Amino acid sequence: AQSVAQPEDQVNVAEGNPLTVKCTYSVSGNPYLFWYVQYPNRGLQFLLKYITGDNLVKGSYGFEAEFNKSQTSFHLKKPSALVSDSALYFCAVLDGSNDYKLSFGAGTTVTVRA
């Protein structure tokens, strides 16, 4: 069975500072990892994914994520946060050996203050 942990319920940063949202995962096979963002009363928007290849993945809106196999982590990063980045962020892992089902973390609320 696969699982995802997002150890921080909330992350608060000042605008212009670096933003990091943490994610660790557990999966029996090869990990396929995703980050999504959700704004209030909206669906999830895809940010980026790791399937294979380079450990540093670049995605939408200036976000990037680093895959670390030894630490089973996939932290989301942005070098300079914007107030508009304030939202709920979900990490998800897809298990290719389990009908490609997505398992989501509980989410991390990011607040960027002006």
Place this chain on the structure above:
Amino acid sequence: DGGITQSPKYLFRKEGQNVTLSCEQNLNHDAMYWYRQDPGQGLRLIYYSQIVNDFQKGDIAEGYSVSREKKESFPLTVTSAQKNPTAFYLCASSRGISNQPQHFGDGTRLSIL
């Protein structure tokens, strides 16, 4: 624009009543999914469908039913057997059951009267 349309945005259910949530996609995706979102719990899979006329139970299928008569449509019925139906319901689709990202609709918020 291609996308996923969920309707209605808000829905109220009386005790003992079945309600149906609509999900339509024009992305030509084969796979469709229903998730339930509760505060602090992430998303949990209710049902998914890889192809027309076929669907499988997810992790929390009890009290729910689905149909997949058309590629574009995957309605979810919340039956009276679902004792705690108040939640935000999200529909998603993807290009087959694969490692491709899922695309989400904007959700339906269901509440009990």
